[in-house]
Amino acid sequence: MTQGSVAAEALKRTPLYDLHVELGAKMVPFAGYEMPVQYALGVLKEHLHTRAKAGLFDVSHMGQAFLQGPHHAATAAALETLVPGEIAKLGLGRLRYTMLLNESGGILDDLMVTRSVSQHDDGRLMLVVNAACKDADYAHMSARLPDGVSLEPVEDRALIALQGPTASVVMSKWCPQADELGFMTASSAEFDGIDCHISRSGYTGEDGFEISVAADKAEQLARTLLSHDDVEAVGLGARDSLRLEAGLCLYGHDIDETTSPVEADLVWSMSKRRREEGGFPGADRIRKELRDGPGRLRVGITPDGRAPAREGTEIVDGNGASIGKITSGGFGPSANGPVAMGYVQSEHARPGNEVGLMVRGEARPARVVEMPFVPHRYYRKQK
Amino acid sequence: MAEYKYAESHEYIRLEGDVGVVGISKYAQEQLGDVVFVELPETGKVFSKGDEAAVVESVKAASEVYAPVSGEIVEANGELESNPGLVNEDPEAKAWFFKIKLSDKGELDGLMDADAYDKFVEEQG
Numbered sequence: 001m002t003q004g005s006v007a008a009e010a011l012k013r014t015p016l017y018d019l020h021v022e023l024g025a026k027m028v029p030f031a032g033y034e035m036p037v038q039y040a041l042g043v044l045k046e047h048l049h050t051r052a053k054a055g056l057f058d059v060s061h062m063g064q065a066f067l068q069g070p071h072h073a074a075t076a077a078a079l080e081t082l083v084p085g086e087i088a089k090l091g092l093g094r095l096r097y098t099m100l101l102n103e104s105g106g107i108l109d110d111l112m113v114t115r116s117v118s119q120h121d122d123g124r125l126m127l128v129v130n131a132a133c134k135d136a137d138y139a140h141m142s143a144r145l146p147d148g149v150s151l152e153p154v155e156d157r158a159l160i161a162l163q164g165p166t167a168s169v170v171m172s173k174w175c176p177q178a179d180e181l182g183f184m185t186a187s188s189a190e191f192d193g194i195d196c197h198i199s200r201s202g203y204t205g206e207d208g209f210e211i212s213v214a215a216d217k218a219e220q221l222a223r224t225l226l227s228h229d230d231v232e233a234v235g236l237g238a239r240d241s242l243r244l245e246a247g248l249c250l251y252g253h254d255i256d257e258t259t260s261p262v263e264a265d266l267v268w269s270m271s272k273r274r275r276e277e278g279g280f281p282g283a284d285r286i287r288k289e290l291r292d293g294p295g296r297l298r299v300g301i302t303p304d305g306r307a308p309a310r311e312g313t314e315i316v317d318g319n320g321a322s323i324g325k326i327t328s329g330g331f332g333p334s335a336n337g338p339v340a341m342g343y344v345q346s347e348h349a350r351p352g353n354e355v356g357l358m359v360r361g362e363a364r365p366a367r368v369v370e371m372p373f374v375p376h377r378y379y380r381k382q383k
Numbered sequence: 384m385a386e387y388k389y390a391e392s393h394e395y396i397r398l399e400g401d402v403g404v405v406g407i408s409k410y411a412q413e414q415l416g417d418v419v420f421v422e423l424p425e426t427g428k429v430f431s432k433g434d435e436a437a438v439v440e441s442v443k444a445a446s447e448v449y450a451p452v453s454g455e456i457v458e459a460n461g462e463l464e465s466n467p468g469l470v471n472e473d474p475e476a477k478a479w480f481f482k483i484k485l486s487d488k489g490e491l492d493g494l495m496d497a498d499a500y501d502k503f504v505e506e507q508g
Contacts, residue, residue, distance in 0.1 A: 043442040044417035237416075237442060306420050306464070308440055331419035331442055338420070360422075360438065 014060035015158045015215040016222055023233050031131035033061040036235040043237035047333040050204055050242055051374070054164035055234035056225050062159055063134030064212060067125040067141075069149035072115065075123050078149040082141060084261060084280045085113065086271035087125070093117030095184040095201055097269050099261060100129075100137060105282020105289075106257040107264065108140060109133040110249060114186045114199060126186075126197070128159070128210075130251045158218030163208030163242075165377060166230045171198075171209055174224060178209060183378045194221055200379060203239065205246025205372055207379040244339060245332045247300060247371030253311060254298060254327040254341060262289035263343065265298045296324060297349040300371035301340045307359055308338040309366070314358040315344055323348050323355065332373055339373045340366075387475065388491055389500035390451040395475060396494065399482075403452055403491075406479040407439060407470065410504045415441040418470040423459035424481055430454065432490055437480045439470060452490040454483040 011034045020027060025036030036058065038046060049055055069075030076087040085098025094115055100108040114126040129137045134153075142151050162171060171178035174192040178200075181187060186199035194217045202208035213221050225231050240250065249255045255264045260282065267275075267290065274280065278287060303309055313326040329340030340357075348355060351370045356363030385397040393411035396403040412418070422438040430436050430450035437448035437459075459481045463469060469478040485491075495503060 038416065042417050044419075047442075241442065307422060307438075308420055308445070310445060331440070333419075333442070 014058055015218040016058045019219050019222055025235060030236060031061055035061060038235040038237045039233045041232060044333050046234040046238035047241050049232045050164045050234055051334050053230040054162055054167045054170050056231050057161040057234050057239055059161050060158040061131035063129040064154040064157055064159060065127045066152045067127060068152055069123045071123045075125050075149055078145050082144060084270045084274050086274055087113060090115045093185050093187055095186055095199055101281040102257055103281050105260040105285035107255045107259055108257060109137050110251055117187045132252060156215050157212050158215050160211045160222055161202055162225060163202045163204040163206045165207060167208040170228045170230055182381045191221055192224055203248060204242040205374060205376045207377055241330060241333060244328050245335055245374040250328055260286055260289060262286055263294045263296055293346055295346060296343045297346050298341060298343055299349050300369045301342055301366050302369045303338045303357055304365040307364060309340045309357040309359055315342055316356040316358060316363050320363060335373045387497050388494035390494055392449050394448060394451045396451045402457060402482045402484050404479045404482050405451060407448060407474055409474050412471055412474040417442045418467045421463040421467045424456045426456050426458060428456045448480055451494060452485050453487055454485045456481050457484050458482040
C-alpha cells in the first residue's frame with residue numbers, strides 16, 4: 001500500500017476527500033493521491049460488511065478516458081492493436097476486461113473498456129485504467145493511435161463503486177434503472193436527479209456498480225448512498241482483501257511488464273479470434289505460450305496453517321528448491337484464513353499440489369488451489 | 384495493582400513475582416489494526432532482551448514482538464492462536480503473549496513507566 005508514495009504536498013485529492021476526513025478515514029498516499037485506507041470500522045469489518053450488505057468505495061483516483069474515433073469499427077481496430085481483448089465484437093453498452101501489452105507481451109496495465117450504449121456515441125469507448133499507470137498509459141496509447149482516433153482523458157469526473165449483495169436494492173431506491181443492467185453492462189442514468197454513467201461491475205467478486213459522476217456532484221451522490229442503512233464506506237485495505245479473495249489481479253503486484261496474460265492465467269479475456277489472428281503487441285510470445293504452455297503460471301495458494309504469507313514470500317518444492325514467489329497474500333476475512341496468489345513453475349501449478357512457503361526462515365506447508373477463494377456472486381439475469 | 388513497564392518497541396511487561404507477563408500496548412494494537420494471527424514462543428526458550436520472541440500479524444502487515452527483558456519462557460497464551468482478535472479487544476490484560484522468567488530484574492529499570500510511555504507515544508505522533 002505504499003505504491004506511488006510521494007511527498008505529502010504533491011499528493012492529489014479526489015472530490016470525496018472532505019467526506020473521507022469527515023467519516024474518520026485514515027488517509028494514506030496511494031498512487032499519487034491521498035486515499036482512505038480504512039475508516040473507523042476497520043479493514044476486517046469493512047470487508048465483511050461488503051460481503052454481507054454493501055460497501056461504498058471512492059475509486060476516483062483511477063484514470064477515466066474516452067477513446068474517440070469516427071465509428072466503432074475504427075476505434076475498436078485502433079485499440080485492438082494495443083490489447084489482446086475482443087473489442088470489435090463488443091456490443092453496445094457492454095464492458096470488457098483487457099490489458100495494454102508491451103512489445104514482448106508483458107502487461108503495461110489492465111483496464112476496463114466500455115462501449116457506449118447509445119448509437120449516437122458510436123465510435124466512443126470509455127476506458128478505466130489504474131491510477132499509478134494512467135499517465136504512462138495515456139502517453140503510450142496516444143503515441144500509437146492512428147489519425148482520426150484520439151484519447152481524451154476525463155479529469156472532471158469522480159468514480160464511485162457500490163459493491164455487495166444489497167448494492168442493487170440500494171441503487172434501485174434512487175436509480176431504478178440500475179437493476180435492469182446485466183453483469184458487465186453499462187448505461188447512462190439519472191441517480192436522484194444527478195446525471196451519471198453506471199456499469200454493473202467491480203473488483204470484489206460481489207454484485208455491484210461503478211458510477212462515474214461529475215466531480216461537483218460526487219459528494220452529494222456518495223452522501224445519498226451512505227444515508228442507506230445497508231451502506232458503509234470502505235477503504236483501500238478492504239478493497240485489497242476483497243479482490244484477493246475473489247482471485248483478481250492487482251497491477252504492479254500480480255501482473256506487471258514481465259508477466260504475460262498467459263502466465264497470469266488471463267487467457268479467458270482473449271477471444272478465439274484474437275488468439276488466432278494475433279495483431280497485438282507481443283503476439284509471438286503469447287501464441288507460443290498458448291501453444292507450448294507458459295513456463296510459469298499464476299495460481300492460488302492456501303497455507304495449511306494460520307500464518308499469512310505476504311507478497312515476496314518464496315515458494316519452494318518438497319526439496320526446498322525455489323519454484324516461485326507470492327505476489328499477493330494476507331488474511332482473507334471471509335475465507336477466515338490466510339490466502340495468497342503467486343507464480344509457480346508450470347509443473348507445480350496443478351490444484352492440490354503441495355508446496356512450501358518460506359515464512360520467517362521456515363518452509364511452511366501450503367497447497368495450490370483453484371481461485372477464487374470466495375465464490376463470485378456476480379449478478380446473473382434470470383432467463 | 385501490578386506496575387506496567389514499556390519498551391520503545393511497544394511491548395509491556397508487568398511483574399507477577401519472578402515472572403514477567405508480556406504483551407503489546409494498547410497504542411501498538413491501534414497502529415496494527417485488526418489482528419488476525421499470532422505466533423508464540425515455545426515454553427523453555429531463552430531470550431536475551433531485544434530478541435524477536437513472537438509475531439503478530441494484522442490485516443495490514445506482520446510485526447515482531449521483542450522480549451523486553453532477558454529470560455526463559457514459562458508460558459505462552461494459547462488462547463491468542465484461536466482468538467487473535469483478543470489483542471485488539473483487551474491488549475494489556477487478557478491478551479498477554481507470554482510469561483518470561485527474568486534472568487536480571489535490573490533490566491526493568493531500562494524500561495519506561497506508564498507516564499513516560501504515554502509521553503513517548505505522543506512524541507511519535
